[in-house]
Amino acid sequence: EPEVTQTPSHQVTQMGQEVILRCVPISNHLYFYWYRQILGQKVEFLVSFYNNEISEKSEIFDDQFSVERPDGSNFTLKIRSTKLEDSAMYFCASSARQPTNEKLFFGSGTQLSVL
């Protein structure tokens, strides 16, 4: 089965530093998402992306966050100045929006630790 790939699997950074989390969605998918999960709790929606622009974003996705699809395959999440509370597992996901099963495919996640 096709996979969403995320790198790195773990990222440790100092508070105030910028981080970029990388994702390669499934190649024929059109819709891309970032979610985060703090300490195995609720999976929280951050942002959705379609046609090279943000479609939806949550209140979590403030000015410190940005997303980009720089080359037609990669999909990145940038956090400009990390805070301690940004420590979480970040999941990238993609979907094809088929009429009968809009299954969301998840990557294996990047565990971000902000010190």
Next chain:
Amino acid sequence: AQKITQTQPGMFVQEKEAVTLDCTYDTSDPSYGLFWYKQPSSGEMIFLIYQGSYDQQNATEGRYSLNFQKARKSANLVISASQLGDSAMYFCAMREGGTSGTYKYIFGTGTRLKVLA
């Protein structure tokens, strides 16, 4: 208001028994989809089953079935013949149309299932 509610933070089930994980949802969108994902201790999110709002029959995928009661807005997951490997966190999720015409997926708080030998 919660869009997806999972009222069972934790559940135990004996191996080989069936278990039902509850999920209720709230939406005014006539077209929506309901999903269950499994998250083992390794952290990945594994798709289990999908139910569309217009589907007439309950979805089934192997040992997983979704008990879809549209009038009650519930989408409970039934796992038959539980196995030790079923021990994991289970998330119910709903897809509804976003404001820009794209989909938005919302997750519940999860139910941690422990299968006992």
